[in-house]
Amino acid sequence: MPDNSPSPPNLPRLRGFIADFTRLVERHSGDEPTILDAGRALLADLIATDDWLPDAYAQPDPVHYRQYLLHCDPYERFSVVSFVWGPGQRTPIHDHTVWGLVGVLRGAERSQRYDLQEAGGPPVASPSELLEAGTVEAVSPRIGDVHAIANALPDRPSISIHVYGGNIGAVRRSVFDPLTGQRKLFISGYANTALPNLWDRSQPVPHAA
Numbered sequence: 518m519p520d521n522s523p524s525p526p527n528l529p530r531l532r533g534f535i536a537d538f539t540r541l542v543e544r545h546s547g548d549e550p551t552i553l554d555a556g557r558a559l560l561a562d563l564i565a566t567d568d569w570l571p572d573a574y575a576q577p578d579p580v581h582y583r584q585y586l587l588h589c590d591p592y593e594r595f596s597v598v599s600f601v602w603g604p605g606q607r608t609p610i611h612d613h614t615v616w617g618l619v620g621v622l623r624g625a626e627r628s629q630r631y632d633l634q635e636a637g638g639p640p641v642a643s644p645s646e647l648l649e650a651g652t653v654e655a656v657s658p659r660i661g662d663v664h665a666i667a668n669a670l671p672d673r674p675s676i677s678i679h680v681y682g683g684n685i686g687a688v689r690r691s692v693f694d695p696l697t698g699q700r701k702l703f704i705s706g707y708a709n710t711a712l713p714n715l716w717d718r719s720q721p722v723p724h725a726a
Contacts, residue, residue, distance in 0.1 A: 525720065530569040532715045534559060535588050535597065538680065542594045549616050549682070553655045556618050556680060561653050564620040564678055570599060571713050575623075577603040577674040583708040586686060588715070593684040598707075600666075602626065602675045607667030609692040610640055611703075615682040616657035624668065624675025625649045631663045631693070638698050648677075657682075663693065 537559050545551045563569075574585040578601075588597040599622075610631055619628075626648045631640035640663060647669055648654060656662050668675045679685070686707045691700045 524568070526571045526713075527566075527569040528571075528713060528715055528720075530563065530566065531587065531597075531713065534563045535715070538595060538597075539590060542590070546594070549657060549659060552682070553616055553618065553657070553660075557653050557655060560618050560620040560678065560680060561651065564622045564651060564653070567622055567650075570622065570676070570678075574599045574709065574713065575601055575674075575676055577601045577606075578708075579603060582606045582608065582668075584686065584705060585709045586707040587678075587713055589684050593687075594682070596681050596684050596686070598679045598681070598685060600677045600679060602666075602668035602677075604668060604671050604673065608665050610663060610665045610695055611692045612658075612662045612690055613656055613681065613685070614658065614662070614688055614690055615685070616655070616659075617682065617685070618653055618655055618680045619648070619666070620653040620678045620680075621648045621650050622676045622678050623650060624670050624673060626675050626677055627667045627669045628654060629665045629667075630661055631665070633663060633693070634698060639696055640693050640698050 541552060541555055574587060583601045585599045587599055627645050628648050629645045630643040633640055656664060686705050689702060689704055691702055693700055
């Protein structure tokens with residue numbers, strides 16, 4: 518009988534991405550434009566093939582979107598996170614305080630950027646953007662740091678892979694009231710308590726690695 522069991526995740530692909538991104542931040546520490554430019558290409562290559570994300574880090578929640586840590590650099594120079602959105606789920610308006618890259622792996626997301634008013638008042642929305650699978654966008658305090666993200670699909674989850682210039686689950690950030698612009702501080706944390714085992718080299722390497 519044919520083996521119809523799902524293939525194991527191609528973890529060497531994720532391991533290679535993390536190694537490449539580690540070299541990038543080591544070579545260009547403090548050079549945000551270079552990190553975002555080169556990092557965008559690395560992330561686009563990672564999400565171009567959907568065979569590597571373990572199922573445990575792709576599970577939606579019926580009520581809230583989930584943020585799973587996949588890797589954090591030991592010096593917390595960057596972190597890699599999978600965001601899983603159920604139908605209709607969205608973030609509040611929020612900032613990041615560090616640079617970030619968002620790449621859509623499955624489904625589609627809608628990104629809404631905002632500008633904060635110096636005198637207070639509601640954040641000013643820019644036209645929303647549809648981010649389809651394979652799309653990568655960047656955020657940072659330098660180029661625009663305030664947005665909200667929503668699942669663009671009404672009937673199934675969407676998943677995006679985020680890379681941030683810090684341990685994003687431990688960064689003190691803010692959400693903003695859409696009517697008043699009032700700021701509320703938060704620390705997001707993560708949905709998982711265990712990370713993917715990238716280092717078990719006893720497992721067979723998929724041919725696509």
